[in-house]
Amino acid sequence: MEKKLYRIRNGSMLAGVCTGLAAYFNIDVNLIRLGVIILTCVGGIGVIPYIAAAIILPEGQ
Numbered sequence: 001m002e003k004k005l006y007r008i009r010n011g012s013m014l015a016g017v018c019t020g021l022a023a024y025f026n027i028d029v030n031l032i033r034l035g036v037i038i039l040t041c042v043g044g045i046g047v048i049p050y051i052a053a054a055i056i057l058p059e060g061q
Contacts, residue, residue: 004024006023006057007020007053014054015054017050
């Protein structure tokens with residue numbers, strides 16, 4: 001069975017990107033959220049990929 005990456009709105013805080021990434025990689029969503037926050041605080045690197053993923057990724061589940 002092929003895994004697909006989706007945004008998951010159920011249990012999400014903003015667009016569901018972190019929840020979808022956590023489900024895809026089978027890790028805790030809080031680790032993904034922490035990583036995005038750290039990347040955002042370090043020069044704003046996390047903002048652009050998050051917005052791009054929110055626009056590009058289809059919504060699932």
